[in-house]
Structure formats: C-alpha cells, structure tokens
C-alpha cells in the first residue's frame with residue numbers, strides 16, 4: 001500500500017506522516033517512510049542540486065527532469081520492492097508535487113509533466129493521497145524563520161498557482177486524493193486521515 005502526502009511548504013505533512021507511521025506500526029504493520037526528492041543516496045544528491053539557491057539559472061525543464069530522476073531511483077530501488085513484499089510506504093510528496101509545482105507553478109505543459117512522471121513511476125499510482133490544504137499566508141508565516149531553499153524563494157504568486165494546481169488535482173481524482181483542512185489541530189487531522197484509510201489498514 002502506497003500512501004502519499006501533499007501540500008505547500010509548511011502545511012504540516014511531516015507531522016501527519018509521523019503520527020500515521022506510529023499508528024500503523026502499533027497495529028503491527030511494516031511501514032517505510034520516504035521523502036521526495038530524496039531518500040536514496042542518488043536521490044538525496046539530486047535533492048541538494050534542486051534546492052541549492054546558487055543554481056538560480058536552472059531551467060524549468062531541467063528542474064522537472066531532476067525531480068523525476070530522483071523519483072525514478074526511489075520508485076525502483078525502494079518503493080516497488082517494499083510494495084512487492086506487502087509492506088506499507090508513506091511518501092512525503094510524490095508525483096502530484098510535479099503537477100502542482102512544475103506544471104501549475106512553473107507553467108510547464110501538463111502533458112510534458114505527465115510524460116516525465118510516467119517514465120519515473122512506470123505507472124505506479126498511490127492508493128490514497130492526502131492533500132493538506134492551508135492558505136498561502138500560513139505557509140509564508142511558518143517559513144519566515146527558516147533559511148529558504150531554491151523552491152521556497154519562488155514567491156507568493158508561484159505558491160498561489162501551486163495551490164490552484166492541487167485544487168485541480170483534487171477535483172480530477174476525488175477518489176484517490178483526500179483534501180484535508182491543514183489548519184486543524186494535528187490530532188484532529190490525524191483522525192480525519194485515519195478514517196480515510198482503506199479498510200484493510202484501519
């Protein structure tokens with residue numbers, strides 16, 4: 001079972017993933033937690049390139065390809081093998097991020113984005129995706145103290161387009177993507193997430 005978490009920066013995904021992992025492990029499941037871009041050594045090396053502010057000259061298509069190169073390595077080396085063993089994989093971001101950030105945010109044609117994702121995932125689709133919905137103002141306030149990376153400096157309008165992208169995805173695939181109110185307290189949000197899990201797991 002592959003469960004993925006999406007949302008703009010500062011949406012509280014990581015807390016929800018950690019709570020879900022603890023809950024599923026307490027029920028006896030084997031759970032892997034991975035993040036995108038990253039997790040494998042190659043994908044982490046690609047991540048450092050992607051988030052490095054010095055590479056301000058990176059073209060949108062280079063960015064799209066690098067995110068998907070990191071993804072290809074993670075899918076083939078970690079996610080697929082774990083799923084084949086019948087284990088659960090929780091992913092902090094997956095291909096919906098490419099639609100939202102590179103497609104809507106950067107403005108790359110969605111068919112081009114889709115083609116890259118297809119190569120990276122070889123058709124793997126999450127069983128459920130949880131989108132943590134927060135207003136862009138909360139995201140900006142939560143990241144005010146942080147050192148911003150190359151993606152986070154993209155600006156207000158960029159994040160508005162990313163949110164628009166996530167909303168489009170939620171409407172297009174309502175059975176897979178659950179839109180959650182990310183402003184709810186973490187424990188309340190966890191109960192919302194848990195009640196949407198496939199029956200097999202709850």
Ligand code: TYD
Nearest residue numbers: 008009010036037067093097098101151152
């Ligand atoms: P990260 O620090 O992991 O952000 P967060 O904690 O918000 O998940 O950095 C990942 C950044 O990369 C984030 O700004 C979203 C972006 N991203 C894309 O633009 N496209 C993608 O396909 C993925 C996986 C991430």
